[in-house]
Amino acid sequence: MLQHDAEDLLANVEQGQSIPRLDSLLPVMKALIADSFLKHSVEGVRVSVAYCLSELMRISAPEEPYNDDQMKVIFELIVESFSKLSQASPQYYEKALSILETVAWVKACLLMLDLK
Template sequence: HVLNKSAFFLVKQTEKLLSKVEQSPSKTMQAALSPVMIALIADKLLKHLDIDIKVGIAACISEITRITAPDCPYDDEKMKVVFQLIVSSFENLSDVSSRSYPKRATILETVAKVRSCLMLLDLECDQMIIEMFNYFLKTIRPHHDEVIFSSMETIMTLIFDESEDVSPDLLKPILITLKRDNEEVIPVSKNLAETVIKNSNPKLRPYLAQAIKSLGSSAKDYSEAVAAVLGENPSVTERSNENSLKD
């Protein structure tokens, strides 16, 4: 426990120092950062059992990606491990009272600001992106600061806009959130999903239609925002359906 406490303090100090390092650092600074970068990806840290320490490590690595952006600080395989840690830090964003919440929020903001989320596309980490989308849509809360919503919105919009093509699986978290009969979804989650698809319209239109089809649904099963992206007017569609039934 004492060890964890001192490790937590060290990680906290490291993150604090890294946050003061500017992007594109000098050769001297790069040399000074090198041992820190290596130390941060040691297995015993990446696989640490203490959640707060893991989030702290994710925050440090997130700062490293900011400093080295647009270049990746590690090789592809290490980046996948690193991003798994970063993405997993979004899991409990709904708990604003937890000790690690400020760090989780900072990681989210950094990923949005530096657009490091786009590295996930380069690394073809589709499952990780889906996991991240699920976390966002499940953890966003009305009491969150506006920057939490806008960071999630930015990340999701960037992913859609920069994807060469958008798989139905990638749209599934959005569609599940916007399903009319999904009573578990809170309004702010719906708002996030709707904002993102509006942002990425018209690019999403063909992919959205395809995803709905693959789920065996139709546009009328979803919120009006979906119909709007598809270029359909749900009320008109419903009226014409009613008329055809009368005929």
């Protein structure tokens, strides 16, 4: 249930919010990049984390929400989530599609190329 709360919260934050409002997201931002989430053994948790991280990229665009090393790990997780587009599970498919749309919208592929 907590993962859905984070997803809903981030999905409803508009891009270009004021700095104080973005600062209020720092606890969520820090929690999402913990190894316990990024390398979680449950596939659904990793997809949810990728979704939340893509929303943070959207919110903070054109700035990167994390440092380069963290962004590399985040992009690996996001690319992993794209494999869910071929699965029959509507839960994973819809999240993966949303991640893909967000990555395209914020032109995150350009950020990926900058990170090599």
